[in-house]
Amino acid sequence: MELFRHTNYDFLGKKWPFIIASLILTVAGFASIAIRGGVKYGIDFKGGALMTVRFADSPPLEKIRSVIPGASVQNFTDPQARNEVEIGIELQEERELNISRQKMETALATTFGQPNSGKLDFNNASRQALVERLREPLARNGVASSEPQIQKLAEDLLDYRNTPPRSGLITDFNQLSSVPGVNAGILSTLKQECYLAPYTVKGTQMVGPKVGADLRNKAVLATLYALAGMLAYIAFRFEWIYGLGAVIAVFHDTLITVGLFSIFNEAIDMTVIAALLTLVGYSMNDTIVIFDRIRENLKVTRREPLEAVMNKAVNQTLSRTIMTSGLTFLTIIALFLFGGPVLHAFSFALVCGVIVGTYSSVFIASPIVLFWHNYSDQRRRPRAAVVSPASRPEAPARKSPSRAAK
Amino acid sequence: MKKNLTARTVVIGITMLICVFGIIDIPKSGADVAKNIQNNIRLGLDLKGGTHLVMQVQVQDAVKADADQTADRLKEDLKKQNLTWNSMDVNEVTRVEDCDKIALTIKGVPATQSSAFRSLVAERYPGYVLTVLNATDYSMKLKASELLDLKSDTVKRAVDTIGNRIDQLGLAEKSVQPYGSGSTYQILIQLPGVDDPARAKELIGTAAVLEICDVKDGPYPTRDAALAQHGGVLPLGTRLVRAKPRGTSDGEQWYLVNKAAVISGREMRNARPGQDDMRKWETSFNLSPDGGKRFGRYTEANIGNKLAVVLDGQAVSVATIQSKIEDSGRITGLGSEEEAVDLSRYLRSGSLPAAVIPNEERSIGPSLGADSIHEGILAGIAGLAAVVVVMLLYYKRSGVNAVLALVFNTVILLAAVSYFHAVLTLPGIAGIILTIGMAVDSNVLIFERIREELRTGKSVISAVDTGFNKAWWTIVDTHVTTVVSCAFLFLFGEGPVRGFAVTLTIGLIANVFTAVFVSKTIFDYELSGSRQVQELSI
Numbered sequence: 001m002e003l004f005r006h007t008n009y010d011f012l013g014k015k016w017p018f019i020i021a022s023l024i025l026t027v028a029g030f031a032s033i034a035i036r037g038g039v040k041y042g043i044d045f046k047g048g049a050l051m052t053v054r055f056a057d058s059p060p061l062e063k064i065r066s067v068i069p070g071a072s073v074q075n076f077t078d079p080q081a082r083n084e085v086e087i088g089i090e091l092q093e094e095r096e097l098n099i100s101r102q103k104m105e106t107a108l109a110t111t112f113g114q115p116n117s118g119k120l121d122f123n124n125a126s127r128q129a130l131v132e133r134l135r136e137p138l139a140r141n142g143v144a145s146s147e148p149q150i151q152k153l154a155e156d157l158l159d160y161r162n163t164p165p166r167s168g169l170i171t172d173f174n175q176l177s178s179v180p181g182v183n184a185g186i187l188s189t190l191k192q193e194c195y196l197a198p199y200t201v202k203g204t205q206m207v208g209p210k211v212g213a214d215l216r217n218k219a220v221l222a223t224l225y226a227l228a229g230m231l232a233y234i235a236f237r238f239e240w241i242y243g244l245g246a247v248i249a250v251f252h253d254t255l256i257t258v259g260l261f262s263i264f265n266e267a268i269d270m271t272v273i274a275a276l277l278t279l280v281g282y283s284m285n286d287t288i289v290i291f292d293r294i295r296e297n298l299k300v301t302r303r304e305p306l307e308a309v310m311n312k313a314v315n316q317t318l319s320r321t322i323m324t325s326g327l328t329f330l331t332i333i334a335l336f337l338f339g340g341p342v343l344h345a346f347s348f349a350l351v352c353g354v355i356v357g358t359y360s361s362v363f364i365a366s367p368i369v370l371f372w373h374n375y376s377d378q379r380r381r382p383r384a385a386v387v388s389p390a391s392r393p394e395a396p397a398r399k400s401p402s403r404a405a406k
Numbered sequence: 407m408k409k410n411l412t413a414r415t416v417v418i419g420i421t422m423l424i425c426v427f428g429i430i431d432i433p434k435s436g437a438d439v440a441k442n443i444q445n446n447i448r449l450g451l452d453l454k455g456g457t458h459l460v461m462q463v464q465v466q467d468a469v470k471a472d473a474d475q476t477a478d479r480l481k482e483d484l485k486k487q488n489l490t491w492n493s494m495d496v497n498e499v500t501r502v503e504d505c506d507k508i509a510l511t512i513k514g515v516p517a518t519q520s521s522a523f524r525s526l527v528a529e530r531y532p533g534y535v536l537t538v539l540n541a542t543d544y545s546m547k548l549k550a551s552e553l554l555d556l557k558s559d560t561v562k563r564a565v566d567t568i569g570n571r572i573d574q575l576g577l578a579e580k581s582v583q584p585y586g587s588g589s590t591y592q593i594l595i596q597l598p599g600v601d602d603p604a605r606a607k608e609l610i611g612t613a614a615v616l617e618i619c620d621v622k623d624g625p626y627p628t629r630d631a632a633l634a635q636h637g638g639v640l641p642l643g644t645r646l647v648r649a650k651p652r653g654t655s656d657g658e659q660w661y662l663v664n665k666a667a668v669i670s671g672r673e674m675r676n677a678r679p680g681q682d683d684m685r686k687w688e689t690s691f692n693l694s695p696d697g698g699k700r701f702g703r704y705t706e707a708n709i710g711n712k713l714a715v716v717l718d719g720q721a722v723s724v725a726t727i728q729s730k731i732e733d734s735g736r737i738t739g740l741g742s743e744e745e746a747v748d749l750s751r752y753l754r755s756g757s758l759p760a761a762v763i764p765n766e767e768r769s770i771g772p773s774l775g776a777d778s779i780h781e782g783i784l785a786g787i788a789g790l791a792a793v794v795v796v797m798l799l800y801y802k803r804s805g806v807n808a809v810l811a812l813v814f815n816t817v818i819l820l821a822a823v824s825y826f827h828a829v830l831t832l833p834g835i836a837g838i839i840l841t842i843g844m845a846v847d848s849n850v851l852i853f854e855r856i857r858e859e860l861r862t863g864k865s866v867i868s869a870v871d872t873g874f875n876k877a878w879w880t881i882v883d884t885h886v887t888t889v890v891s892c893a894f895l896f897l898f899g900e901g902p903v904r905g906f907a908v909t910l911t912i913g914l915i916a917n918v919f920t921a922v923f924v925s926k927t928i929f930d931y932e933l934s935g936s937r938q939v940q941e942l943s944i
Contacts (some may be wrong), residue, residue, distance in 0.1 A: 052774060097764050126600075161773070164780045168773030202774040206767040211460065214586075215900065222899035226891035233890045237883055270902045274833035277895065277906055278840045284891070285844055285884040289851065292880040320854040324847040327796055331789030331839065338788055346836065387735035 011314045011362050012307050012370060018363035022252060025356075029259010036262055042269025042345075045216040047209025048090040049100045053108065055083040056171050056198040069106045084202070097206045104171060105201070113197035122194040123161070123169050124201055130154040130194075137193050143185040153181060157190075168200040198310065219273045223280070238291055245368035246287045249360040253283045257352045264348070271346045279353025282328065286321065287361040293317050294366070306373050310366050325358040411934060414927045417453035421919075422814065425821035450831030450905070453779055455772035460765045463570075467760035468504045468560040469553065470496060471670065473510045475696065476531065476546070480512070483530055491515045500590055506553060510534075516836045517541045545882040546829055560760050561591050568595065586900070592765060599772070604864070616671030616753065620704075621712035621724060625649065626659035647714065649721035661721055663714050668704050673697025677753035679746035680736075687746040688738040691753050698733025698826040707731040715752065722752050760865045770805045782835060793846060801853050803943030807928045808849035811920040818916035819909065826912075833902040836911040841913025844884065848921035852877040853944055866942045870929050874922065881922060885914045 033039055043050040053059070064073050064087060075085045089100050109115045113124075120133045131154045138145055145153070160179045162168050173191050176182055207215075227247050235243035254276055261268055293313035303308060314321075332354060336347035431447055433439045451458050473496040484491060492514025499507055515523050523544070527536045537545045548556065561584055567893055569582040572595070585594035622644055626632035632646055633639075640646065643666065649659045655717040677691040705727050715723040715737075725737045740746045793812075797805040819838060823830055856873030864872065888910065895907040933942075 054773075080595070097767060101767075121556050162771070162776050163773075164777055166773075167777050168771060199590075200771070200773070202771040202777075204767070206770050211765045214590075218898065218900050219903055220437040222895050222897075222903055225898050229890045229894040230603040230887050233887050234883075270831055271836070274902060274906050277903070281840050281888045281891065281910065283845060284887055285847060288884045288887060289847075289880055292883055296876070305933070317854075319857075320847070320850045323796075323800065323850045323854075324843070327793050327846050327850075328843045330792040330796070331842070334789035335785045335839070336782060338776055338785040340785075343778070343782065343832075344786070346832070347887040350839075365591065 006220075007310075007315045007318055009315060009318075010311055011101060012311050012366060015363050015367045018359060019367065022256070022360070022364060025256050026252070026259060029262055031255060032259060032262040036265070039258065040262060040265065040267045041212075041216065042267040042272070043088060043205050043212070044221075044269040045212045047092075047207050047212035048088055049097070049204065049206045050086055050088045051104050051204045052202040053085050053087060054167060054200050054202050055085070055112075056169055056170055057083060059083050059085045060152055061085065063111065064108075067111045068104055071104070082359075091206075091209055093209070097208060101204060101206060104204075108199065108201070109197070112199050114195050117195055119195045120193060121197045122173075122190070123189065123197050123199065125194070127151075127154050128159055130158065133193055134189060137189050138186070141185055141189050141192075143183070143189060153186065157182070158182060168202055170196060171198075172196070177348050192302070215270070219270070223254075223273075223277065225276075226280070234288070234291075238295060241369050241372045242274055242291050245365040245372075246284060246291065248368055249287055249365035250283050250357075252364050253279060253353060253356045253360050256356050257349055260352045261345075263350070266345055266348055269345065271343075272349050275346045275349035277354070279350060279357055282353065283357030283360060286324070286358055287365045289320065290314060290361050290366065291369075294369075306370055310370060314362050321358060321361075325354060329354050408566055411927065411930055414923070415931075418814075418924055418927060422817065425817050428821035428824040429817065446775055447820055448823075448827070448829050449775075449779070450829045450834070451596055451598060451768070451770055451775075453775050453782075453830065454598055454830045455770045455775035456596065457600045458766075458768040458770075459595040459597075460504065460585055460767075461564075461593045461595065461762040462765045463503055463561050463564045463593060464761045464763065465557045465560050465591045466499050466508065469505050469508045469548065469556060470498070471507055472548070472556060473546075477510055478700075479696075480510075480527075480531070483526060484523075487522065489515065489519050489526070495748060505557065506547075506550075508529065508547070511539075511543070512546070513543045515542050515544065547788075557591060564760065565593055568593065572597070593762065600769075606627065616674060617667035617716045618669040618701075619647075619663040619665075619667050619714050620708070620714050621714050622662045622664060625659035625724075625936055626661075627659065629660050630663060632730035636662075647716050647721045649724060651712070659721075661712075661714055661724060663716065663721075667716075668713070669693065669697050669701055673701075674753055677750040679743065679750045682736075682738060684720070686738065687740040688736050689740065689746050689749045689753065690734065690736045691750070693733045693735075695733060701735075702730055705735075715749070717752050723749050778832070790842070793842075797846070797849070801944055803932075804853055804856075804929075807847070807925045808853070810928065811849060811925045812842065812845055814924055815841065815913065815916050815920040818920065819913050822912040822916070823909070828908060829905070830909075831902060831905045833906040837906045837909030838913060840888075841917060844914065845917045845921055847884075848877075848881050848917060849925065851880055852921070852925065856942070856944055860942065862944070867933055870926075870942070871931065874926050874929075878922065881918065885918055889914055 031279040059075060061073050061075060064085065065071065068087060068089070070087045070089060074088070075084075087104060089104065091097065091100060106115075109121070113121050120129060122130070125133070131150055134154065135147075135150055138150065156179050157176060160166070160176060161170055166175070170176065173194075173196070176190065177187060227250065230250075231247045233243075234246050257276065257279065258268065261272070266272075290313055293316055296308045297313050297316075298306075298406055329351075332347055332350040335343055338352055339347050370374060429443060430439050431442045431446070433442055474796055477494050477496060483492060489514055494510065494512050496510050497508060499505065520541070525535060525930070527534065527544075527546065529544070533549055534546045535549055537547070539545055565582050565584060569580075572580050572582060579598050581594070581596045583594055585592040609779050620639070624632065626635065627644060630650075639646060640662070644662050645665050646660050649661055673694045673696065674691060677685065677689055679689050682688050709729065712724055712726050714721040715725075723737060725739075728738075737749060740749065790812075794809050797808045799805070801808065818839075819841060822828070823834075828834075852873055854879045856869050859869035859872045859876075860866070892907040892911045892914075895903050896911075899907065
């Protein structure tokens with residue numbers, strides 16, 4: 001099977017619509033960022049407390065907002081519909097870390113749980129808490145067990161609770177009867193000592209604002225250095241303008257993706273940075289494959305205009321571009337659809353990145369090299385040549401960028 | 407190139423064996439395989455669940471304490487030499503960055519004693535720099551090098567102390583280490599499986615400060631009773647501390663103690679439980695020479711008085727001074743072995759040289775981790791399956807090469823994670839995804855090249871050779887560029903960014919091996935049998 005055989009599209013001739021589209025996207029992204037008052041950072045970079053809570057039924061968003069003032073409550077609209085929400089509070093001070101956590105936990109417990117019942121909330125209990133809670137009642141109820149047995153029991157119970165599809169939340173104690181070693185005596189002790197809150201706190205992240213800013217700066221700095229490193233290597237292997245073109249294209253991809261994050265109101269956190277790095281690598285790979293082909297073609301056909309050489313290279317690599325991008329896109333769509341909330345922002349960035357990264361190699365990186373060569377050719381051409389248009393088609397021999405190759 | 411086909415096959419075979427061994431060891435049963443994989447491929451806290459804490463060491467506490475002690479010693483030295491002064495103060499700072507602003511200010515030293523004072527300081531306190539403020543006032547500051555040593559030593563001791571405390575938890579895996587660049591004085595604590603950070607922090611003792619204080623009065627049954635005894639107002643320089651008597655769940659006691667500690671945790675060197683001649687339990691302890699001298703003077707003067715061991719503002723033990731104690735002493739008459747063990751633990755672990763406060767705290771519940779793995783694996787399998795199907799459809803027999811190369815690549819990558827004892831985190835998985843993307847790309851590049859060569863009418867064997875040769879330099883350029891960027895990410899990035907860089911670098915190196923070397927070898931095998939291959943399934 002072959003999809004593209006002997007294609008001969010004039011890609012470079014159609015660069016303007018794409019460059020303009022890129023500009024519009026970039027401007028739209030910046031406008032969105034400006035309207036929203038800056039890039040929306042996740043807790044990692046902004047500093048704050050973020051709690052991931054799963055509810056048994058669809059989460060009462062308004063109620064959560066009313067009991068935790070100042071909190072942003074975000075519902076996950078993932079296909080699994082697991083009733084998860086993220087509750088976030090911004091923090092101004094490092095010292096508030098502990099207070100805000102307690103505040104959120106207490107608010108949730110008093111609104112949705114039964115903190116005054118004197119029972120332990122099974123859905124939010126840690127293993128140690130469960131062991132301590134059950135030890136004496138079990139003995140009283142005649143379920144004689146040694147310490148390791150109790151530890152094992154608590155571990156098994158919580159393992160069962162945490163395994164998908166329960167994912168940390170059970171709604172009925174009788175569900176636990178399928179756990180090995182659980183008998184009627186244990187179940188009745190559990191019912192007597194514990195209750196089931198209709199929610200479970202799946203994770204809490206708290207980052208001091210200073211640390212957040214620090215993390216952000218370091219990540220940005222590391223990425224910039226990495227870009228500079230790539231520029232240097234490509235400049236060494238090709239020509240400096242190729243390095244610049246590639247880096248500008250990659251930078252363009254990153255800008256557009258960040259803009260799209262703002263347009264879709266997604267927060268940028270550490271996993272998104274990982275995704276951005278991935279897309280930088282991906283887009284760079286794509287660009288180099290095309291540049292490499294241009295370099296190879298230039299060695300054979302020195303007399304053809306650069307634009308034609310570039311078009312030929314893009315056409316020659318078209319099949320591989322479509323294959324690779326298509327396959328990568330397939331993987332990432334799978335990640336986006338089935339990856340769950342943790343991978344949501346990550347795969348979103350990659351979905352944007354693959355599309356933008358693929359076309360930027362053709363319509364951003366290559367035109368930059370082309371513009372520069374046309375510009376320097378024109379300057380190098382003697383004045384007389386400009387007067388007589390007849391000599392135009394004969395471009396002077398270009399410096400082949402292959403001097404460092406092989 | 408075909409001559410050393412056997413040698414190449416052996417190299418590939420051995421590599422794969424080593425890698426598979428790295429991932430699953432030598433399994434004795436089917437269940438062993440899964441267990442060994444779990445042991446060898448260690449997952450990060452974001453996938454497994456656990457608590458991740460970054461604590462800021464308040465190094466200024468230690469600098470301040472050092473200045474305070476110096477002030478005490480200086481006062482004694484000055485007295486011995488009959489030098490006089492009006493006041494001696496150490497300023498308070500609240501921020502870590504302001505450490506170097508801590509200074510000991512001595513005011514009102516008579517101008518006539520100036521030279522004697524200065525030579526005393528120069529001789530006895532070489533670690534300090536003396537600045538003359540005016541004729542009678544002076545300022546002393548730690549030398550820059552000494553300050554740096556003290557600060558890094560403080561972090562080191564905090565790491566040790568916190569490590570010891572967490573050891574007492576009996577956690578299988580934990581990690582406590584200095585974090586960030588040298589000037590941030592942070593500690594990273596990772597506790598896999600501990601999903602209850604409140605408990606973890608309780609153990610770490612976020613601000614655990616150990617003091618041995620002079621007991622003025624007590625015990626009282628309640629705080630109010632203690633206050634009532636003193637007319638509702640505490641005497642100057644004292645405070646109330648709560649004590650929880652051992653073995654009883656109720657009935658707390660309150661003691662009135664001197665605010666200024668006789669001995670602080672800094673001076674506690676060691677403590678261990680033991681039994682006396684009567685086989686009664688006791689805890690013996692050692693103090694630093696400096697602390698021992700002060701403690702000796704104090705206990706000598708206060709025989710019969712009570713002392714309280716106060717940990718974080720709570721009295722964990724109250725004992726009566728029976729004799730002069732210098733640098734080693736015993737707390738006797740303890741009720742049980744447990745009490746002795748606990749008390750020695752308190753004394754030892756109380757020696758956190760400075761308070762630590764949390765800067766960052768992430769707790770991933772085990773169910774969130776389980777969900778992530780579950781979904782990540784599901785998505786990964788779905789994505790890979792799609793790739794495999796498309797490759798086989800599009801490149802037919804040659805697609806098998808690509809799929810094999812992909813499998814080998816993943817195996818090598820996982821083996822490297824296992825051998826390097828690296829931890830697989832979410833950003834690390836991002837690195838793996840990019841690796842797989844580039845691995846597929848390398849194969850696609852090669853195959854497309856071979857197809858092109860075939861179209862020009864070359865024989866199969868020469869088309870395969872030329873295809874590989876021409877694609878080689880493209881693959882080198884894309885891979886080296888990415889490895890270069892990874893090097894920068896690793897050098898300048900932190901935590902998650904580094905994890906990404908490491909897995910990606912390993913993956914790319916593995917990819918050059920699998921996509922080029924392994925894939926070429928498989929092609930050569932297919933073509934070596936019949937010299938006159940007419941068609942290649944590609």
